[in-house]
Amino acid sequence: MSLNILIVDDSSLMRSMIQRIFNLSELDVGLMLFAENGAAALSVMDAHWIDLVVADLNMPVMDGYTMIQTMQDHEILRDIPVLVVSTEGSETRLAKLRSLGVAGIIHKPFTPEDLMRAVKEVAYASAKRV
Amino acid sequence: MRLQNESDHHASALIETTRSVLENAAFAMVDDPEMIGGMPPLCENRNILAARVRFHGAFSGTMALSMTSHLACELAAGMLGLDADAPEALLRQGDTVGELLNMVCGNLLPAIAGPSPEFAISTPELIAPCVCRNLVDAHPERLKSSAVLIAEEEPVHVALLLDPPGFTAN
Numbered sequence: 001m002s003l004n005i006l007i008v009d010d011s012s013l014m015r016s017m018i019q020r021i022f023n024l025s026e027l028d029v030g031l032m033l034f035a036e037n038g039a040a041a042l043s044v045m046d047a048h049w050i051d052l053v054v055a056d057l058n059m060p061v062m063d064g065y066t067m068i069q070t071m072q073d074h075e076i077l078r079d080i081p082v083l084v085v086s087t088e089g090s091e092t093r094l095a096k097l098r099s100l101g102v103a104g105i106i107h108k109p110f111t112p113e114d115l116m117r118a119v120k121e122v123a124y125a126s127a128k129r130v
Numbered sequence: 131m132r133l134q135n136e137s138d139h140h141a142s143a144l145i146e147t148t149r150s151v152l153e154n155a156a157f158a159m160v161d162d163p164e165m166i167g168g169m170p171p172l173c174e175n176r177n178i179l180a181a182r183v184r185f186h187g188a189f190s191g192t193m194a195l196s197m198t199s200h201l202a203c204e205l206a207a208g209m210l211g212l213d214a215d216a217p218e219a220l221l222r223q224g225d226t227v228g229e230l231l232n233m234v235c236g237n238l239l240p241a242i243a244g245p246s247p248e249f250a251i252s253t254p255e256l257i258a259p260c261v262c263r264n265l266v267d268a269h270p271e272r273l274k275s276s277a278v279l280i281a282e283e284e285p286v287h288v289a290l291l292l293d294p295p296g297f298t299a300n
Binding site for chain 1: 150151154155206209210211222225226228229232233235236237239240241245246247248249250251253
C-alpha cells in the first residue's frame, strides 16, 4: 500500500534532500507533499490523507513543537506518526517530544540510511498496531 | 594547530562540529582546520556567500559561516545528488550555506553548554560579506572562536560570537 508522506521544513534544500531519499528508496510512496511550517502542514493534513509526517522543529510561523501538540489534540491527526528531523540537542526538549508521542527523532546531519531505518521502524510499529 | 582564541573547549567544539556537518551532511572532504583571530580575507571576496544565525538561551550570540559561491554550489549538488554545474545547484547555494550553518549552530550549542540548556536559534539569513566582517570588526570582544576549514580544497570560515551578559538584541 502506498504511503502518503508530508515533509515539513522551512529549508527548501532539506525538503528536496528528504524527497530524494524517499524517491531512491524501495518504499512504495504515493503522494509526497511539502510544507514550509507547521501551520501550512496542518492545512495539508486537513486536505489530504497523510500516513507519515517528517518534520523539522525550528520553523517560522508555527514551529514543529506547536504543530505536533496541535496534532495530538486532534482526534484524527493524533494517529499520524511524526518523525522529527532536527538539530535539537536539549535533553529537556527531546524528552518533551517523546512525551508528545513522536514516532522517532532523527538528528541532523543524518544519512539516507538513518532516515530510511527510522521510516521502516515507524512503518513496522504502525503495522503491529493495526 | 595554532590556537589563538581563549577557550580551547569552544575552539575544539567549533572545529569538530563544523567538520562533522560538512562531512556528514554535505559529503565534503575536509582537511585539517586552522584557528584564526578575527575574520579572514575570505570576506573581501565578492564571490563569497555568508550566512548568520542568532541564538538565545543559557547564553546568546551569533554564528556566521561563509564560503565561496563555487563551493556552495558543489555542496548543494552533493546534498541533492546533482551534477556540480546543474542549474538547481546554483539556485540552492544560498539555502545550502544557511542550512549548513543551522546544523553547525544546533550541534555546537549543546556541545559547549551541555545537554540540558535550551536554545532558540533564528532562521539563517544570508548576509553580505562586508556585514560578515563587520560582525567581528564592530565588536571584537564578542568573538569567542573562529576557524577556517578546508572543504573540497576551498576555505570555509565559521565564527562564534557571544553577547555580553544581560545583552538584549534590538
